[in-house]
Amino acid sequence: MTEYRWLLPAVLHGDPGEGQPGVRRSTRDWAVDMFVFLGAAGTGLLMALALRSDTSTPQPILLADQVVGALACAAVWLRRRWPVGLALALLPVSLLSSVATGPVCVALFTVAVHRPLKFAALTGGLHLLTLAPYLCWRPDPELPFWVEFTVAALLYVLLVIWGMFVRARRQLVLTLRERAERAEVEAELRVERARHLERERIAREMHDVLAHRLSLLSVHAGALEYRPDMEPHDVARTAGVIRAGAHQALQDLREVIGVLRIAPEGTTPDRPQPTLADLTGLVEESRLAGMEVTLDMRVSDPAEAPARLGRNAYRITQEGLTNARKHAADAPVGVTVAGGPGDGLTVEIRNPVTVGQAIPGSGSGLIGLTERAELMGGRLDYGRGPDGRFRLRAWLPWAA
Template identity: 55%
Template sequence: MDGTAGAMTEERPRTARGLRDWAVDVLCLALAAVIGILAAEALRKDPDVPPVLLAADQIVGAAACVALWTRRRWPVPLAVALIVVSTFVPPASGAMLVAVFTVAVHRPFRTVAAVGGLALISEPVQAAVRPDPDLPFLVATATGVLLVLTVIGWGMFVRSRRQLVLSLRERALRAETEARLRAEQAQRLARERIAREMHDVLAHRLSLLCVHAGALEFRPDAPPAEVARAAGVIRDSAHQALEELREVIGVLRAPGADGGGDRPQPTLAALEELVEESRQAGMAVVLDQRVTDAASVPDATGRTVYRIVQEALTNARKHAGGAEVSVRVEGSPEEGLAVAVTNPPGGEPGEPGGKGGSTGRSGASVPGSGQGLIGLAERAALAGGRCGHGPTPDGGFRVHGWLPWRP
């Protein structure tokens, strides 16, 4: 018998035999026929067995071998039938062993135990009903039991081996699927990181450009010195925006970059510079910095606070031009770091950065993606804190957040 005989019909039932299956079936039939012929030859030596019975044994043994072609479709019924037949017709013993092997390969242990137990019981009965003239009863029984146990053990080994191969194959497929999902997640995170970096770095600069460009268009009769100063600010802001864009793209292209790269990242110590930059753009910003040693704030925490203030100032410049913006930062290692940016309702329409946004042409406001505040909440959550926003009772707007004081 071939160790690869049959397929596990429980897992993958087959509707047609392949070349391999035909070869295995022919080998099993030949093996069963050899065992049946040997049993018939042993019975032929017994003078008490009439020739008619010997002929009937050979016919039944041949029919049992032919019945093995159905062993893949009905393994258990065939095995039970052949066990009963082989008990009274020894030439069918070979076919019975093949059928029991098939059950051991294709069926779970409970079914194998039931069929195997029936086969074991049949061996002493066969030795008593149709004794071998060359073997004593105990030797014949022990030989039959040993053959049945060997066939069952072999079949269960083949089954376990096939299950192991299937398990390894499924595990490999699962690993490939997980690797693909991890790659897709990495791509999604990379896209989110790119969007976040682009928004944080460029939105602030571009809003400053809109403010100064709107001021030039709003006041075409401004003194040449003021026009030159505004044009210089526009030029410097555009240059800085291009530089920061180049740096961000360089960082994102770097293999294994985590968003930090070699580009210096802003911290809480750079907050005053950010506020001063907004003041130069014409905003009225009051900074209430209550953290005595800003340099002691962990870089990750200070960077998140910086981004919160930056986004809040950008939004105030767009939607509340002319209003005084209040920035308050306080905290300690024990209490964490709290930040709040508040502005009252915006100024008059038409002012640079006025109500409804800074204007280039009358009524044209600075566009926004609407995702900045959502991104702030995500940043704060990743840092273990929180960030919220909403209108104030007087019609203004407030952005507030809290972050743990930790590296």
């Protein structure tokens, strides 16, 4: 018995928050409760008026019927807090009082609305069992027993069905409301995720563009630092290159932020993006910065490469040259680009590993390149090869 004691509060009390201490009823709740009370009291008043014509029942019993019925009407105010408890408490009342018919109907309806079907069936069945003794004790002289019993039983059944319908409708409304709130939250999460991905995309693009430009500036600034004996015209030329590089870096930064803010993922940005054919210009730019770079282009027609493939190949090569400039500025660098439709595109960058002063780096560039290659369905690996040279190799799919 002890393991079922926890069920008693849930069975006897209403839904959480329904009439519980500390929970205020709304204006609608007060209006509904007032309407229900007046309906139960009006039904009891009609039954009390009908009792005046009952001459077969002793007056004390009729008076007790009216008093008990009035108390039952007052107890209707407790229906929200104790729906099942009220219905069970009215069981002995329904055996004695016809004035309590209204409160009994209200109690059965409330149980069907606020409690599951098994509790509504239990209380409804118990009240049906009290009909037979009551009708035998105080029968209606104008109606046969079976007709009166059938009408009362149908009334109870209809009240339970009506209450179940109201309960089902309320649950449906709550479910739809929860789904709407869940959909709103999921939409906010999708927007936040889209913003996060856009920030990552902007950061990746800014890193690819600015790291290359800033590494060039570092190389030229280093030449001024370690060659204080340079001719004045060489100093002026190097300073002009630094100024032009800084201006170009700022311009690239403005273009990247402006384009990525308005261009959704998967669309073609308005800003002209680098292609596979632009690798020659990238290599020439590195040569002007003092690097020894050789380009082995084994693609018959680089201009025919898809835009997305060319853009990613360009960014991978750009980052590879930037890393070589940071960590092996004086070493020769070899760039090999090979492949074609159906076979994919392979980009390989090789340079010796040197010991010396290097431009600091965080290592996030290689991580970003790996993500860039994987997003395209390709792969990227890097590290020191058997010959001691550092190698960065990427393979990107190229549809036939």
